[in-house]
Amino acid sequence: MAKQKFVPNWFSEITPEGTYRSLFKWGDPAGFKHPNSGLVHLLMDTYHLTKADLQKPVELGLEKIEGERRINLTSSQLESFRSICGAENVKTDLYSRVSRSYGGGMIDALRLRRKIIENIPDAVVSPRDQQEIEKLIAFCDKERIPVNIYGAGSTVTRGIEAVKAGIALDMSVHMNKVVSFNEVDQTITVQAGMTGPQLEDILNHAPEKLGAKRAYTCGHFPQSFEYSSVGGWVVTRGAGQNSTYYGKIEDIVIAQEYVTPVGVLKTSEHPRCAVGPDFDQIMMGSEGTFGVLVNVTLKLSRWQPKNRKRYSYMFKDWATAREACREIMQSEFGFPSVFRLSDPEETDVAMKLYHIEGTAADGVLKALGYKPMQKCLLLGHTEGELAFSRNVNRQLRRICLKHGAFDLSFAPV
Template sequence: MTDVKHMKWWGWGVEGVGFHHEDKPAFAPFVKKAVGLDVWQPAGEQPSFEDLDVPASQAPASLVQGLAAIVGEKQVVTDDLERVIHTYGKSIRDLMRVRAGILPRVPDVVVYPADEAESQRIVALAAQEDAVIIPFGGGSNISGSLEPEKGETRPVVSLDMGRQRRLLELDEGSGLARIQAGALGPDLEKQLNDRGWTIGHFPDSFTHSSLGGWVATRSSGAQSDKYGDIADIARGMRLVRPDGIAEIRAIPSASTGPSVREMIVGSEGRLGVISEVTVQVHRRPEERQIQAYFFPSFSAGLKAMHEISESDASPSITRVSDARESGFSLATSKESKGLSGAAQKGLMAFLKKRGWNLDELALSFIGYEGSPSHVRYQKRIVGKIVRKHGGLGVGAGPGALYDQKKFDTPYLRDFLLDRGAAADVSETAAPWSKLQDVYDTVVKAANGAYDSIGVSGWIMCHLSHSYRSGACLYFTFAFVTGEDKIAEYDVVKSAIQQSFIDAGGTLSHHHGVGVEHALWMEQDISPEGVAIMRGLLESADPQRILNPGKIITDVRVPEAR
């Protein structure tokens, strides 16, 4: 049996770790007010794998034997639990389906190659056997990029990259690191840190997502303002295909026709299996700080972030939450006692005395990295901009809390799902000139969707990444579900996605397309844009064996929308 570890089959993260609210006194009343849910009620029973009716493996003996000849018998698995773990990602739709035993098509076999050579032989064998290959990294995907197509009659192979997780080479003169694509965030960051370097890429899924998955979905991280999105960080890569390896060298810049590198980034397994990535890395900064700020409104915070993006400051993080998310962040904090508790109460009294409406308060986190003098320089610039827009700096204490909690948020979805509520996220990006309208349009659309299904719902938002021309808005939504959870979720999710397009945003900023967002591709990149992409995918994979059905779909968004 392989030694690769996976997240639990029914939820986020590892067994024994979860969200707890008992030490957060403001959380229960907050949730009760937001969606009418009493979190003190007993959670439902933990899902039992024995209750699932898992379809039998359809892998022919010739395929299983061929895979075993490549990687060894212990690295070829047809066990039901392993196959279910590799069926879905971790979106709320995925979790609702797997808990309910909705398994229309499960991978027939899971294989764990040790290196690129074995991966290439596996993909070649799949082409020979007319089997489907779905690459699997950490399993954290939330856009439906991992699930086999419903009705697929060919054998489905989940190619798990978990054994390929090493730093292979570090070119310190160029700041380039060659890393196997199966490395999870903590794997690769520790190997780099041990040599004094960092990749600077920290998505919320960092602890359970892989380098190859980041590239395959065009990931962004919490510090992308400074280090760039993964499309900026990934300079070279190697792609396993049925007939060989496509190699993109890590060249600073080139004029060599349409960029194949750009085609691979965001391809979600449709062009092949990413086996290695050469990434731009950086020396670990001398100093790192995350400072917290309050703004009198989300609108004021957006204007400040815009001006910061045009300034000489270069923060690693620029984040501001709307009033609803600010309230949520404060509600998930542990109880403050002694001096810190008194200081927080005093600050709120001070802001109220200044005329602030505390119900409109917007919490912001801004990160700084570099030499001590550079950090001081940036903080002075940002501080001046914050004050110009009516904001107030509140120090590094809340920033430390942000650092501690940033990878824990996904556990909250399981906590709510256990108690009959659904919570999920959707994100978009738009120009600065459209950002406020996008925000207003999405909130209105979500509330309209809640009304249409007769529930009390919640939607909150933060600006998570800033660019010179615009920014990403990251929305979280939640509601107490009824009998048809998935249908209700579809109503809300679809309303939010359509409102992104209607207001001038994109269907996704960093979670990818998969099947979850494919309906909106024509509206996002135009019918001719989809035609070009379809041509690329069909010519690159005429057998349709490389994760078919993702990104492009023949289904259309209903005209009624």
């Protein structure tokens, strides 16, 4: 029997600017996607919560972040930052300092809900171009001022915390432009502070925006896509939902340019090199400790969303699902794009989330031997050139059915 719907007393007001909440609420300040009743019941069961527990919102973080906190920089150092980047690009108010040192992880959200302010920079400095970054790094190196680089602030590893204060070097304000576009090589060079949506918007509309012959995609779609930067993807060696087809970010990057305390490091735009070591690979994943990533050259792919073919299959257990996935990856007919296999626990959450648990469809699956906490869901899509996409989808289907999967592709979840 499906459980009765229960809707907690969700907070659904637009997030006020300048508040703690404005930093920990994920997504559009005016947008809401509350957990559905399936997920609510799962949370209540897992954490032994009662309906009463969920009636009164707590720690909403609606208070403004304001007040004074010690600034360790001297007024002459602050003046130097202003003369390098312009006074309007040097901020010392508390909200700016907190906003550039708290990321998107659970620990960040919990600390903000509890109004715990720690590890903040003394000032937030937003350079307007590479020359200003070079001057900032030289100055901070000379004065021994710590530099904490901020891309778009979606870190889940506390990567932007200013443990030793200093400055937050904010790439998000000005460093988000196209540097060059090469349609012959199918590459684009962008400044590292460009966000995912900014990049894809330009590429998907390349004929209008870049005078290109066709539309393109970068193919990198982390779950934090909307709120992360190209530079952040590279220095965290990120993966995206479509990485099985397009590759991880280190497969997409062609060249990089860093400003470091000992000078500028620019790698070459050749796709491969016969001498080693490969500086591109050494620099990627450095989390900002090796220098400021200023420009990134990315490999592009043709944007062909119409060729996507979706699929979803339910397997009886993890071992069978894993075998099928291994065969798909080793059969050399090409790779699917999104290729996501959930273990029994995650599958169970999905069944609740999508209200399948307790329905007639769930009953049919059970009767056929697809049991709760054993069955595994595989879902995704293929893409690329149409015949290729179709063929990968067909071959994938053949292998899944051979391993006893139930085809749910008619209703992909």
